[in-house]
Amino acid sequence: MIEIRFHGRGGQGVVIASEVLADTAFREGKRVQSFPAFGVERRGAPVMAFTRMDERPIRLRCQIYEPDHIVILDPTLLDVLDVTAGLKEGGWVVLNSADPPDSFGLHDRFRVGTVDANHIAFKYRLGPRNAPIVNTSILGAFARFTGLVGLEPLCQAVHDAVPVRHKENVQAVREAYESAVLLA
Secondary structure, eight states: OEEEEEEEETTSOHHHHHHHHHHHHHHTTOEEEEEEEOSSOOTTSEEEEEEEEESSOOOOOSOOSSOSEEEESOGGGGGTSOTTTTOOTTOEEEEEOSSOGGGGSOTTTSEEEEEOHHHHHHHTTOSOTTSOOOHHHHHHHHHHHHOSSOHHHHHHHHHHHOSSOHHHHHHHHHHHHHHOEEOO
16 A cells, blocks of 8 residues: 655645545556645645545545555654654655755655645646645646556646646646656
8 A cells, every 4th residue: 555645734635635646546557545644724824635445445544644655745843743653664754845856855765756746736827925835736746756556647636636827736736747856
């Protein structure tokens, strides 16, 4: 079983990202599970969501404490939370940042990849300028780094899941897939 934990802030599309990833894996024939972890959070508050995928039925019904990979939609969370807690050694840290992957001090234990999802979201007008919705962009980078889901099924799942700006969200996925930077 592959377990992915998403970290972001309310309003960035963390929950939708988790659901779209699960939908993509489902389209590829995998068993999936996706769910959020939040209480009374408000826009801007830290939020987590989880995705599991496997070839067999998934019977676990708990949060993910030891993920195989993590996806971070807001890099400022690195300063306030231990977002890598429990991450398995060698797992992917997919991070929304214009900075190079080696600037976060995580590359000694994990594989790190970055994508400037904010810039991509601005470019395609996904959300307001002061609060871009980066979920579709970050999924493009996740697909490239991990290879767990294909680009075309991801684009179709994004197109079907987002309520507006279908074309722009799919373009954001593709651009992030192509522009994502991994630690060499």
